[in-house]
Structures are given as C-alpha cells and as structure tokens.
Amino acid sequence: MNVPLRRVATVVLVMFLALMVSTTYIQFVQADSLNSDSRNVRQIYKEYGNFRGPIVVAGESVALSTPIDDPYGYQRSYTNGPLYGHVTGFFSIVNGTKEIERTENEFLNGQASTLWIDRLQGLITGKKPQGASVELTIDPAAQQAAYDALGDQRGAVVAIEPSTGKILALVSKPSYDPNLLATHDTKAAREAYTSLINADDDPLVNRAISGNTYPPGSTFKLVTAAAALESGQYTPETVIPAPDEYPYANSTQTMKNFGGARCSPTGEQTLADAMRISCNTAFADLGVTLGGDAMRDQAEDFGFDSKLSIPMTVTPSHFPDAAVTDDAGQLARASIGQGDVRVTPLQMAMVSAAIANGGKQMTPYTVATVRGADLDVVQQNEPSLLRTSVSPTVASQLTSMMISVVEGGSGKAAKIDGVQVAGKTGTAEHQSGAAPHAWFTGFAPADNPQVAVAVIVENGGDSGNEATGGAVAAPIAKAVMEAVLNK
Incomplete structure (x- = not known):
C-alpha cells in the first residue's frame, strides 16, 4: 500500500474510532443527564406521554392527569389549585417541577426502583407504564380553615399531629394556581411563570417552609423557658428579675416591654407569670443568665440549625453562634426571639408539637402512602422519633405555662369552648419603620393534643402597626385547631 492510501486509511480508522467513542460516551455516560435535560423535547414527550399518577388528599385527587388529543398525550391539572399549590407544586412543560411534583417525581412518573414490577409487566404486555399515586397527610378541613382564615394577608400556617409528625395543613399566602403553569400552551405558561416570579409579593415562595425566614x-x-427548666435551676414558680427596662451591656440603650408596660411593680415575678404576660425584660435577663451555650443547645434540641425535608426541602431555622451571643446585648435580643434568630413557621409548629408530645419531637412528613397502578402499597411512611427536645417533666411545665397564656394572658383569642388550649403569642419587629409580624403557636386539647399549629401574618396583616400576635394570629390558629377537633 502506498503512502497516500495508508494516510487515508489511518484517517478513516481514527474517524471510526472517534465515532465509536463519542457514540458510546453519549449513549452510556451522558444518557442520564441528556434524558433529564429540560431542553430534551423527546424526553418531554416521553414524560407527558405516560400516565402520571395523582396526588391525593383524603381520597380525592388534587393533582391528576387526563388524556388529551395533542402531542403530549396527557394534561396535568389541579383541583382547587391555589388551596394546595404550595403542597403539590406544579408539573410544567416549560417551567419544570416544584414541591411534591418534584420530590416524588419518580413515583408519579412510574420510574422509581420500587415500581420495577409494574415496568416489567408493561414490557411483557406492551402496556405503557403508569405512575404511582401519592397520598398526602393533609387534612382538607384544616387546610381549608387555614387558607380561609389567613385570607388576603401575607403569611403562612402549619399544623402538625404531635404524636405522629403528620402535617395536617401547610398554607402559604399569597398562593398561585398551578394550572396556569401546567398548560400546554408554552407561551402562556412562560408568561404566567414570569408574572409570578416578578410579582412583588412572591407568590411562588413557600413561606411555611422556605424563602426568607422570620424573627419569631x-x-x-x-x-x-425550656432552657431554664431543663437546667434544673428553675421551676415555673421561680422568681426572676422583671425590670421595667433591661439595660444592654456596654450601651446606653435599654430594652423595654411591649408598649412600655410594667411587668411587675416589684421588678420581679415568677417564670410562669413572665410567660403569661410575655415579659421581654424578664426573658432577656433569663437568657443572658443561662448563657449562649445553654440557649443554643436548647434551640438545637428543638431542631434549629438542622437540615430537614418533608420531603420538600426546609430552610433551617437559626440561632446565632457564639461569635454573636458572646455579646450580652445580642444574647438578650436572641432570648426574646429578636436579633439574629430566624425561623420557619414549620419550626415553631415543631416546637409546640414537641412540647405537646411529652418532649418527643416526631419527624414531620407530608407523604403518607405511595400506591402502584394496581393500588398496592409500594411505600408506607410511618411515624418516627426525630429527637427528644425536653424531658416529660419540662414538657408538662411548659404546657401549664402555655395554658395560662391562652386562659389569662395574651392568647385569649385562641380559646375554644370546651377545649383547653395551650399557646404562645409573638409580635416580632423585623425592619425599621415596618409593621411587626404577628405570631401564634400552640396546641389542643392541652391534655390530649391532636393538633399543634404555628401562624405568622407578615407586617401585621390588615391591622398593620396595631397588630399583635394575640389579636391577629391567634384567631387563625383557633380556626385551624377547631377544624381538626370538629371532624
């Protein structure tokens, strides 16, 4: 063979080898990433061409797929979309997925490893694979009550069954309609998403579990109070300082009580009374006396600064580290839920749920059961202990103190006829010149807890600067607790 032919043969051989390597790389190494690429139109058709399982609440589908005569094959739709939007999320051709539609995607689209029998049967019979149904823990009555009671105010509500960790309600306002994003009209879907993303009130943000966390x-x-009681140095009847003003260390500034009120004519009161009337100066002094480490340890025992998914990812709540709390002034602010303390509404519901459950904090979850196309159970989520937050004795003491808040303190608007309610109000400053956030967290019945709840109404809602947690958030919590108890 002459030199030119050898060169041509070598070039052809190299080209064949390059083709084989690139094909092998694409088909095997890049296969998963290419299949999951949102720009892969073939993958989109494949995803929409199979029946996607429903998302179910109390036996009713709140997200479902129906056959449609277009290239995609099925249309995803949401019944009562805004009510469940921050739980179901959306499944969109151009906007991707969110919330349960995202976290449970492999079950819903039928590709989960536990559904291999269904896929095998499909290969044998030629029948297209079908997605599994995902049944949620949400109580429709509690969800509706939370949604209605929050009204047009910005904020969030979370309700938990203390003994199991089941999330009974998860509402974030403002909400949105997932149907607008699930439409097969790609232009309309893009415009709807752009409008939601650019909206000043951030309707796509799930305020209950993520986004910007709040001062509690x-x-x-x-x-x-839990840190004090757990230390063994305090009981509810221990008398603690409760001055008219608390002087910040190394500063001429002082902390005052809400509205400049006096907590006690003697400048001291019991821990229980300080809780009942929510005395700022008493708890500021108490936190500084306990020290940053004890406060941080207790916060972590309730779940602060820990990762969590329900299965949607939850933004960790935060108690400041030693670099901050070594400053006595910062620790004083943190001890009353101000300064650098930040929480999600879910976190505060978990605090109340742990107290309600004798100190044991159960893992919160929203997915109860996953069923295959034949309705056989392929996954059953069972209650599990997440951590022990306080001892049973301390839980009982905190419960008694919380009852006094509702019966004779700032939480009277959470009272339910014939039911003993335990709770705690909060009015949180967060920005100079802005109206405070209104908070309530608690549980009922106090002697046999069925539901723990947390409510936040941003910037005082309709009441603005006149808002307090007792006046604005407590009635919302009452409505949700009643909805669970009156089933």
Missing part, C-alpha cells in the same frame, strides 16, 4: 418574636420564649 415572643414565641421563642418557649425555647428560653
């Missing part, structure tokens, strides 16, 4: 205000006094 006086609801955090539950954590401070």
